[in-house]
Amino acid sequence: MYVHILGSGAGGGFPQWNCNCHNCQGVRQGTISATPRSQSSIAVSADGERWALINCSPDVRDQLNAFPDIHPKQGPRGTGIAAVLLVDAQIDHTTGLLTLREGDPLELYCTEPVYQDLTTAFPLVNILGHYGGVHWHQVPTDPAESFTIPGTEPLQFTSVPLSSEAPPFSPHRGHPRWGDNIGLRIEDPESGRNLFYAPGLGKIEDHVGPFMEQADCLLVDGTAWTNDEMARAGVGSKLATDMGHLPQSGPGGMVEVLNGLERPRKILIHINNTNPILDADSPERGELNAAGIEVAHDGMDIHL
Template identity: 65%
Template sequence: MFIHVLGSGAGGGFPQWNCNCNNCKGVREGTVNALPRTQSSIAVSANGEDWILFNASPDIKKQLDAFPAIQPARQVRDTAIKAILLTDAQIDHTTGLFTLREHNQPWDIYCTEAVHEDMTTGLPIFNILGHFRGVNWHEIKTDQQPFTMPAALGLEFTAVPLKSEAPPYSPHRHNTVPGDNIGIRIHDTRSGKNVFYAPGLGIVEEHVLNYMRDADCILMDGTVWTDDEMSREGISDKRATEMGHINQSEAGGSVSILNSLEKPRKILIHINNTNPILNEDSPERKILNEAGIELAYDGMDLEY
């Protein structure tokens, strides 16, 4: 399988347009050694020609322009995107669908029933797309049974229910249901390799840990370093746990969890602009480097 990281940042990207935290101010002024990042999304392919888009961020235009393989230009209107999979209904994972409204046929979109409800009520993007070419909805079940897509022969996908948080406009906010947020196990039946993708993750339950143990590569929620990171920067009183994200540094956080795993390659994705690990010269980044934990970056390519 081929995986291309279109975007690796959290909501707002990095630097965020209105943010003057240490990271954002520093990267603008050139005093912080860090790579800018757009909002998180990946593209997955079985053959390197036909691609499945995982989430559609508000930065999708810039991301597609930076990835020539996804615009093969075989005809006047063309794309190599064959289907779209949504892991949740968050703004930073769905509003890029507006940019994709000019497709020449209905989009095949895969998501859970819970996400479909949000996308037709609280954030009715699917309804709006119905005024253009429309949407063919393919329901993703949360029973952890593998499913396939016609455009990705050789790949099997398994939706893994995650403990996180539903969007603010969701009827499930603070009362989540299975399917509000999923991770995806992507298994290549030819190579036998599998990648576990979970850009939004609040708690690592035992069944999730089992998928991590078995993975050859993990692309995991890397939003914040500490649970109170936003308040430390004077941005918000909300803790990461309230927003459905696990922190990296504390006991039971993602660093300690990843350190307990021997098999997989470990990569953090969906990194918030406030996270000190974005600074490649920071002590926090040194901790990750010494642990063998990588940061996803825009344009990163993986092959398994």
């Protein structure tokens, strides 16, 4: 299984266009050891030719142009994209669909709650119906049930519903439904190896723990170092947990959780522009290095 990190940043990317926090100022001026990041998305493939996009960020055009393996290979038009699979309906994971409006109908995989939001409160699917169109495939929300995506066989996908927030535009904000936000187990049955991907992980529930323990590689929520990180940076008052993200530091934080796992390779993704781990020379990044926890970057490749 091939995994390519198209984008590793949280909403707004890094540097964020209107942000002058320590990190954003530092990466623009070259005063910190950091590299820009686009908004979170990955691509997975069994053969390196046909790919499933997991989320479709507003940065998707530049992400695809920077990834030759997914470029059209024959004829005047084409694509290596077999399908798009969404883990939620968040703007930073869905608005790139508008960029993919040309050509054949999109093969779109998402849960029924996500599809509801994308056809009502934020009707992207309805808009795309006036262009190339969309073929919707309902993703099951039973962790005991796996599914395949034509063109990416033999990969098997398993949806793992998570406790996290629905998007701010959703009528279910504050009252999440089973399937508003999912993690994904992606397994190659030929190698027996699997990836667990969860860019929005608010807490480690009992049914989620075994998927993390049994993974060969984790790509999990790296949004914020502290719960009050945005306030510390002077750019807002929202807590990480209010936005559906488990902070890395402190008791019960992501670092403590990952330190308790022996099997998987551990990689943080969906990193907010305020997070000090973006600076490779920061004490927080040093703590991750000592723990064997990696920080995803755009263009990173993983082979399982």
